[in-house]
Amino acid sequence: MKLLIVESPNKIKKIRGFLGSGFQVAASFGHVRDLPAKGDLAVAFTDGKVLPTYATIERSTRAVSELAHLAQKADEVLLATDPDREGEAIAWHVSQLLGERAYKRVVFHAITESEVKKAMAAPRDMDMRLVNAQQARRVLDRVVGWLVSPTLRTVGKAAKSAGRVQSVALRLVAEREKEIGRFKNIDYFILSAKLEKPGTPPPFEARLIEWQGKPLEQRLKNAAIAEKMVEWCKKQEFKTISCDRRESSRNAPPPFSTATVQQAASVRLGFNPEVTMKLLQHLFEEGNITYHRTDSTALAPEAIAEARKLISKEFHPEYLPKDPIIHATKSANAQEAHEAIRPTHPESGADALGTGDEGKLYRLIWQRFIACQMASGRDQITTLQVACAPEGHKTPDGTVVAMAVFEAKGKVTLFDGWRKLAGEDATEEAKSKGKDEEEEAELPLINSGDTLLILDMAAQKRSTKPPPRFTQASLIKKLEKDGIGRPSTYANILRTILERGYVEEKKRKLHATDLGLSVTDFLVRNFTGNFIDINYTARLEDDLDRIARGEADWEKVVTEASFAILALAQRAGLRGNPLKPLPSATSFSARVER
């Protein structure tokens, strides 16, 4: 009998089916060993060496004894944890716990018969470079948390925690809070003319963009001046200067990853990320969708083939692109151990799971999956420029130009493509920007030189708007873009900063509290250039990648980064040096003297 170990119990049944009777398949249920959750740092730094002291995670004792029991009876143990650095580390920790014996490492890139068989035919050794990259990540996160959190006591009793991820998430909310606090809205006017080409209705709106030969750089704030301009323009002649028509195409969006499905569920269905994750977990356990904690937008070739089959069955042939669409994963720090989130049985249709919360979320996933393989949409964008008083202004150098120029923009959908199914991907930022920037209206066919009739003109009052607040989902989207945090932790990051009282949620918008603002101020004042910088994680990831490729030494990276944090933390009020425990002789003699 051979024992094969995976992370998730949900894979066991399927893999067992592919492997046949000679195999026992069991799960580790994620990590099994870690630095102890409580107590001291549990990492010793001596002579450039880094020595973490790991302990079995309490929750894992049952899984570990089960694995030990099965391993004892097995002739061979194969470690088939996920193909990324956390998975490699899990494999290593499992092997350490099960004791001295030979292990083989196999890597499944998908749980399909062909992939599993291919992987089983190509076992390899443990990749200690990947394991060390994970150890570096883990130890450094510990050092940041354990050295920086105590310094917060000087901020106040309520200030409890700081970390490489949570503090940056908090900083984003806090800085937005300050921007909004500083913001003073300004009232201004836009001059909008209702024009028509005689005999060619309908009328359309055009907006003032140039005055006396100069672009309107500053907003028009004076009501009396705006009114005078309106009255003057109304009496002038209007003539088309140019009519530019061009085509623009909109490519299909990628299928969902954890961060993007959370964003879409928030905007379209009003679910917060924690609710979305619960629903996804259930959809996954019932076998309706692929794994839901992923940063990948990759799809299995069979899945793409199914999507294309459905598209050709349900839609006009022009909705099916000639070739399958490959979506590159855009997230800054993707590890791509899994596929994108997609339905496992798309042939049953979008509404296969009904109209409850789970059914609605499934429908969203189904639509996005099919849409991601559909043809691009095409729009015709028309930009019309109109002169008011075409020869009404003489510039200082003597050239004669129009007194004013107005512009109208129109957009017509030539071909909806994937939008027939998924609609536009409305983000919250886009919603709060408002629609008055680009009118969707159709413009009549007008040629350069055509004379136009002015039907009406008015100065419309507008007001500038502060930047939008983050929601849980839009903050996660930002974190993903900057490579901060991982799919399995996004919802937890939000929970942490909410529970600590650093951030509050009001009507689904995030507000930094006074505590959150003072914690951020303190951290920025003391740790700029280090973990509190938005790009710190990106730089760290470069180092971790070098470790994983065997180009850098993990202990050197961790030692240097840790002592840099120590120096800043001591300046910020940390007492003692947790990185250098006293030599054992000293503490011994101290004890004896007493």
Place this chain on the structure above:
DNA sequence: CAGTGAGCGAGCTTCCGCTTGACTT
């Protein structure tokens, strides 16, 4: 002699990331 304060030590708390359960409301 009672009250106060300095100093010391013990105990508690703190990080990120991987994966699901079930001592009962």
